Amino acid sequence: MAEARIPHPDLPPPVSIVGPIGWLRRNLFSSPLNILLTLLTLYLLVIAIPPLLRWTVLNATWSGDTRDACQANSGACWVFIRVHFDQFMYGFYPDAQRWRVDLTVLLLIVSAAPLFIRRVPNQIKLRLALGILACYPIIAFILLTGGFGLAVVETSQWGGLLLTLVIAGVGMTAALPLGVLLALGRRSQLPAIQTLCVTFIEFWRGVPLITVLFMSSVMLPLFLPADMSFDKLLRALIGVSLFQAAYMAEVVRGGLQAIPKGQFEAAAALGLGFWKMMGLIVLPQALKLVIPGIVNTFIALFKDTSLVLIIGLFDLLNMVHNATTNPAWLGFSTEGYVFAAAVYWLFCFGMSRYSQSLEKRLHTGHKR
Amino acid sequence: MNESPAPYDTRKPLSDQTMIQMDGVHKWYGAFHVLKDINLTVQKGERIVVCGPSGSGKSTAIRCINRLEEYQRGRIAVDGQELSNDVKQIERIRREVGMVFQHFNLFPHLTVLENCTLAPIWVRKLPRKDAEEVAMRYLERVKIPEQAQKYPGQLSGGQQQRVAIARSLCMNPKIMLFDEPTSALDPEMIKEVLETMVSLAEDGMTMICVTHEMGFAKTVAHRVIFMDSGEIIEQNSPEEFFTHPKSDRTKLFLSQILHH
Numbered sequence: 001m002a003e004a005r006i007p008h009p010d011l012p013p014p015v016s017i018v019g020p021i022g023w024l025r026r027n028l029f030s031s032p033l034n035i036l037l038t039l040l041t042l043y044l045l046v047i048a049i050p051p052l053l054r055w056t057v058l059n060a061t062w063s064g065d066t067r068d069a070c071q072a073n074s075g076a077c078w079v080f081i082r083v084h085f086d087q088f089m090y091g092f093y094p095d096a097q098r099w100r101v102d103l104t105v106l107l108l109i110v111s112a113a114p115l116f117i118r119r120v121p122n123q124i125k126l127r128l129a130l131g132i133l134a135c136y137p138i139i140a141f142i143l144l145t146g147g148f149g150l151a152v153v154e155t156s157q158w159g160g161l162l163l164t165l166v167i168a169g170v171g172m173t174a175a176l177p178l179g180v181l182l183a184l185g186r187r188s189q190l191p192a193i194q195t196l197c198v199t200f201i202e203f204w205r206g207v208p209l210i211t212v213l214f215m216s217s218v219m220l221p222l223f224l225p226a227d228m229s230f231d232k233l234l235r236a237l238i239g240v241s242l243f244q245a246a247y248m249a250e251v252v253r254g255g256l257q258a259i260p261k262g263q264f265e266a267a268a269a270l271g272l273g274f275w276k277m278m279g280l281i282v283l284p285q286a287l288k289l290v291i292p293g294i295v296n297t298f299i300a301l302f303k304d305t306s307l308v309l310i311i312g313l314f315d316l317l318n319m320v321h322n323a324t325t326n327p328a329w330l331g332f333s334t335e336g337y338v339f340a341a342a343v344y345w346l347f348c349f350g351m352s353r354y355s356q357s358l359e360k361r362l363h364t365g366h367k368r
Numbered sequence: 369m370n371e372s373p374a375p376y377d378t379r380k381p382l383s384d385q386t387m388i389q390m391d392g393v394h395k396w397y398g399a400f401h402v403l404k405d406i407n408l409t410v411q412k413g414e415r416i417v418v419c420g421p422s423g424s425g426k427s428t429a430i431r432c433i434n435r436l437e438e439y440q441r442g443r444i445a446v447d448g449q450e451l452s453n454d455v456k457q458i459e460r461i462r463r464e465v466g467m468v469f470q471h472f473n474l475f476p477h478l479t480v481l482e483n484c485t486l487a488p489i490w491v492r493k494l495p496r497k498d499a500e501e502v503a504m505r506y507l508e509r510v511k512i513p514e515q516a517q518k519y520p521g522q523l524s525g526g527q528q529q530r531v532a533i534a535r536s537l538c539m540n541p542k543i544m545l546f547d548e549p550t551s552a553l554d555p556e557m558i559k560e561v562l563e564t565m566v567s568l569a570e571d572g573m574t575m576i577c578v579t580h581e582m583g584f585a586k587t588v589a590h591r592v593i594f595m596d597s598g599e600i601i602e603q604n605s606p607e608e609f610f611t612h613p614k615s616d617r618t619k620l621f622l623s624q625i626l627h628h
Binding site: 284 | 434436455459460462463465467469471473475476477486487490491519521532535536539
C-alpha cells in the first residue's frame with residue numbers, strides 16, 4: 001500500500017498576482033480610494049505634460065543668436081539662455097580671465113574626486129579632505145582675485161553661478177566647524193563660554209538674513225573709519241557664515257544630545273581628554289546622526305545666497321533678473337527663471353542624494 | 369570557574385602596596401546623601417566584590433575611584449596619586465584604572481579592533497602596529513579574535529562585554545573596576561563573561577567588582593563588601609560573609625538574593 005509520495009510541482013502563480021498586472025493591482029488599484037487617486041493623477045498628468053513638453057521642447061527655439069529667431073515658434077526661447085549663458089556663469093568677470101574661473105572649478109573637481117570613490121581607504125580620504133581644506137581656499141583666492149602675475153579682478157566683477165558657488169562654498173566650510181564649536185560651547189560646563197555661545201546663537205537666529213546682509217553693507221561702513229574700506233563680498237561672506245553657523249550649532253547640538261552618557265563615560269574612563277573624546281568618539285557619531293539636518297541647512301544656505309541681490313551683488317538669480325531687463329531681450333523672464341530654478345534644483349538635489357548615500361555608507365549600527 | 373584562586377588569609381595583607389585608598393568619602397546629589405563616609409583600602413592584587421541592594425551607592429562608590437563621579441568630601445588616592453580637580457591628574461589616573469560598564473559602552477562607529485586600539489594610540493601614543501598587536505593578544509585572551517573586524521552592533525551581548533574587557537586591558541591598567549558587568553546579559557552569556565573575569569583574577573589583577581553574582585564572589589573575591597543606603601555595612605572574607613553575616617541588613621539581603 002505504501003506508495004511513494006511524489007510531490008506535485010508547484011503551479012505558477014496566477015497572472016493577476018505577479019508580473020506587471022500584479023504590480024498595477026497592488027500599487028495603483030488596491031482599493032476604491034486608490035483607484036480614484038490613480039485616475040485623478042493620470043488626468044492631471046494628461047492635462048499638464050503635453051503643454052509643458054510643447055513649451056520646453058517641441059515648440060521651443062534652440063538655435064539662432066537674436067530674439068527674431070524665436071518669433072516663429074510658440075514655445076520657449078532657449079536662445080535667450082544661450083546668448084546670456086556666459087554672463088549667468090561668470091557675471092562681469094573679464095572675458096580674457098574666465099579661464100581662471102574654469103581652472104579653479106576644475107582643480108576642485110579633480111582634487112576632490114577621490115573622496116567620492118568608494119575604494120579609496122578612509123584614512124587617505126581624511127588626509128586628502130584636510131589637505132584640500134587647508135590649501136584649496138588659498139589657491140582659489142589667488143586664482144580668482146589675481147596677484148602673483150595674474151591680472152587683478154575686483155570682487156565687484158564677480159557674478160553669476162561663480163558668485164553663488166563662492167558664497168555657498170565659503171558659507172558651508174565656515175559654518176560647519178564654527179557651528180560644531182558653538183554647539184560644544186553651548187553644552188560647556190564653563191558658564192562664561194556657555195553664555196557667550198548661547199548669546200551668539202540666539203542673536204544670529206533672531207535676525208533675518210536680509211537684515212544681516214543689509215546691516216553689513218549699509219550700516220557697518222557708518223561705524224567704521226571713513227578711510228577703512230572693507231570688501232563688500234567679504235562682508236556678505238562673513239554675514240552669511242556667522243548666520244548659518246548659528247543654525248548649524250543647533251543642528252549639531254541635537255546630535256550631541258542624542259549620544260548616550262555611556263559613550264562619554266567610556267571615553268573618559270580610558271583617559272581621553274575633552275578634545276580627543278569629542279573628536280574621536282562623540283562628534284563622529286553625533287555628526288553622522290544629524291547628516292539630514294546638516295544637509296538641510298546646507299541646502300537652505302545655497303538657496304539663501306540669492307538674497308545677496310539686495311546688497312547689489314550679482315549672483316546667479318540677480319544675473320538672470322538683470323538679463324530679463326535687457327531692452328534687447330525683454331519678455332523672456334519665464335525662460336530665465338526656469339533656467340535659474342533648474343540650476344538651483346540640480347545643486348540641491350545633488351546634495352540631497354549625496355547625503356543619502358553617505359548615511360547609508362556610514363551606517364554600522366545594526367547591519368548584520 | 370573550576371580552578372579557584374588560592375585561598376586567602378584575611379588577617380595577612382596581600383602585599384604591602386596600597387592600590388586604592390578612600391578616606392571619609394561623602395557625596396551628595398543635591399540634598400540626597402548618596403555616599404556616607406566611605407573608607408576603603410585596597411591592596412595590590414586584591415579582589416573585592418561589592419554587593420548590596422539597588423540604590424545603595426555601590427556603583428557610585430567605584431565610579432568615584434576614576435572620577436566619573438565627583439565627591440564633595442574626603443580623599444581618594446590611586447596608586448599613590450591623589451585625585452584632585454586637576455584635569456591632567458584625573459586623566460593620568462584614568463589611564464591606570466580600567467572600567468567595564470553594565471551596558472558595555474563600546475564605540476558603535478568603530479570596529480572591535482579600533483575600539484581596542486583607540487586609547488593606546490591616542491592616549492599612550494603607541495604606534496598603530498604595536499597597538500594592534502596588543503589588541504589582538506587581548507582579543508585572543510577573551511576568545512574573540514575572529515570578530516576583530518566587525519562592528520559592536522554585530523556582536524552578542526556577551527561578546528560585546530568581552531570586547532569591553534579587552535578594550536580596558538589594552539591600556540595595561542593596574543586596577544580593573546567592574547560595574548555590574550553581567551547585569552545586562554542573558555544567563556548563558558553571563559558565564560562566558562565571568563570566565564573571562566576569573567582568568568583575569570588568576571593573573572593577579574587588582575579588581576573591584578560590583579556584582580550580584582554570588583558564585584563569583586565566593587570563588588574569586590578576597591573580600592566582600594556589603595553596602596546599604598550609602599554606607600559600608602559589613603566587609604569580610606567570602607566564607608565568613610556568606611556563612612556568618614553579622615548585621616541584620618546583610619542577613620536580609622543574603623536571604624533575598626540567595627533564595628529566590
